[in-house]
Amino acid sequence: MTDVVLGSAEKSADPTGGAGPLRLALRRLRRNRIALAFGVLFVLIVIACLLAPVYAAHIAHTGPNTNHISEVIKVNGKDTNVVSLTDLPIGPTWHSQFLLGADQNGRDVAVRLLYGGRTSLEIGLIATLITMIGAVLLGMLAGFFRGWVDTIISRVLDLIWAYPALLLGVALGVSLAVGGLSIGPVHIAGGSNLIPALVIGIVYIPYVARPVRGEVLSLREREFVDAARILGYGRLRIMFGEVLPNLSSTLVVFFALQLAQSIVLEAALSFLGAGVQAPNASWGTMLADGVQDVTASPHLTLVPGIALVLTVLAVNIFGDGLRQAFDPRARIRVER
């Protein structure tokens, strides 16, 4: 690590007053009020989504997939069909039941929004973890070993990169949606949320692995790596003990930005029928359900649309704040 080669004389001359990189980053982040505000917004969204079962059971008194097609409710003292005789669902009532209206099947949009948020965030998070783990492993191997290892890994990544992420996601998603995925004894059912998470995770690996490889190519030539070699450290120890910690700030930033990308791709795949499978709610499936009645029932698209925009905006701005905080001079970009 960089600290290993820093002498005590240099430390005393440090203009930061001895604060570590993490503390410095947090200090910079605290000064970025906009990023912090969006970070708080994201946390609030996550909390709201986690509380979906509580809202469904104690406030809306209905489940996310429960149909109320023929039911009549009182809105401002007036009997109102949840779904009209011509299949027009009720709009926002601003009451506990059907707060944000109902969809074509008479399902509570607010309940589905929260459950859909859980699904979208869960898939986004798992997909991002898959992307980051895959990308870090491949990027480090390629960058550290170079030579034929780099050639093979880079060409495979190029191959995946050659396909537009959405098209590749749709192709994989649709093909796995029916039969699921079986790898040895492990079977993931077709309707499982792990399928879109896996698809998204794999699709985005090259987008992170290539910048990681570039960083590792640079880091492996640094003095602290030479020092580790002189000390007789093995390759794996150098990779994971010396190089990886120096990638941490880059990875933290990538994680945040990638999370936003994964949420967007999940919504896109679900919108196209290649992601979350009906009747499970995700913001993408909610958009798909609502788009056919966009003029008559705009709330069906507006509600999940706004939620999606806010979440992605929050993650992106907070992620950008993290980038500025961890390395204000770095030009980290998720290449698309």
Place this chain on the structure above:
Amino acid sequence: MRHRRTVLGLGLLALGLGLTACTGASGSSSSSTGSTANSTDKPGGTLQVVQGTSPDSLDPQFSYTTQGAEADDMVYTPLLQYAVKSGTAGTQLIPGLAAALPTVSSDQKTYTLTLRPGLTYSDGTAVKASDFTHAIERACKISWGGKSFYTGYIAGAAAYDAGTASSISGIKTDDSTGQITITLTQPYGAFANLLAFPSSAPIPSSTPMKVLSNTPPVGVGPYKFGKIVPNASYQLVKNPSFAGFKIPNIPTGYVDTVNVTKNTNTNTEAQLVLNNQADIFDPGDTVPASVLSAVQSQAKARYQTVPLASTYYFFLNTQVAPFNNVAARQAVNLATDRTALARLSSGSLTPGCFFLPPTIVGHQNGSCNGADPNTVPSAADVSKAKAMIKAAGLAGTKVTVWSETRSPRQEFCAYFNDLLNQLGFKSTLKVIQDTVYFQTIGNQSLEPQAGFADWSQDFPNPSDFYLLLSKAGIQKVNNENFGNVSDPKIESQLAALLPIPATKLSSVATGWQTLDTYVADQAYVDVYGYQTAPKFMSNRVDFNKAVFNPVYYIEFSTVELK
């Protein structure tokens, strides 16, 4: 003919049933003259029609969709055709280019018809009896979607289709007398219905054996094709020679020209008709919910929903748990809220619980298992059904509900999935792309337990529907009997009913009703309604005079401008 898919395999299924043919179904034509103009008639003008979907083809020996049949019905009059009337009356077979209904031999395998004298195509070429042979051969050669009806029943048609014979040996014609004799491989009660397909209409024998979608052959009909812009528009122009044939009960048309234009946006399509900028809304489309209330309030006098011979149901696999248990099937039928499902279709579905749909002989409107499907609030009894499932020890059984992606079918299945969970099953929904849905659920290796199914008539005959619930319909792949219904009682009743000729169907209406009631009692399928189509027109046309035929939908020859 609106199909959820081609019926290539269906003719073969019918073949497997060993149907018997019509008995002497000869008859004379009616004396009324649909071709005679009344003093109140106002001929002339141009009709503007908007369609959400273009015809698959205008070639009569290739087209196999509602939109295609609607056009071809005006240009190609077959030997027999359906009465140009609305409702069940419109399913009655009448002579078209044939002078009378067919004479059938005692062994029910030979049909004899005679062409009306003096008929000419719209280009002036004389119609010959051998042109009928050419039409059937051409339908086989260019692979019409329903050609298996011909190859399955007409002697020699299969050999001709396979390329081992130069002509269809089972069709003999005499151009001098106009006599056409068709020999079948086995008796088939619905054969007269096959003669009413536009693909059976005579065309000049010089017509090449290739698909002519953009330059379709000439025919004998009230209209002929004008300008055709592929996949965008086509024009029907009045055929002046048709009126001279004075064919009884077949209108010669009012307007001079019918312009049919494609508009894929059903919202725009509906608005155009609502604002009288177009005259006819495509009955193959559904008026969007966003426009429907405006249509119902502003254009009540020119909007109507017409029931079609199309049954919507959830199939229940009777060979796999839990629906191999009659109690489970009956419970699901009891709990299905059919009025709720009708809502999901924006009014394009009318609730029902019997398998045979409206306009088909044997259809009933009543209650099933004591519950009226039309009752509001619904007569569906979820609590009782739940108790039945529990008593049968089936609570907690895993069920997969299969669905198509398209709306409202996916919404139907989302409802059904939720209902099964309410009843105590552990149900999950599996949504399949529309293009592969029926092939997927028709694959027995997947053991589909329940899911969406529908059937629209190929021709107005109950046998066309009961192929789906017969033992002969069960196949390993491309299965049509999704529920694998195999009941000796159904088979024995079908053996008695299927041989009845198409022209005498009404005589066995009670028999079909009894069979349909038995199927409802056994809850072999969970029928929830019948499709309706919109009859929606501008205020420029005489709405009441325009005929909505259950087979060919809007009969353009009956539409008159005010």
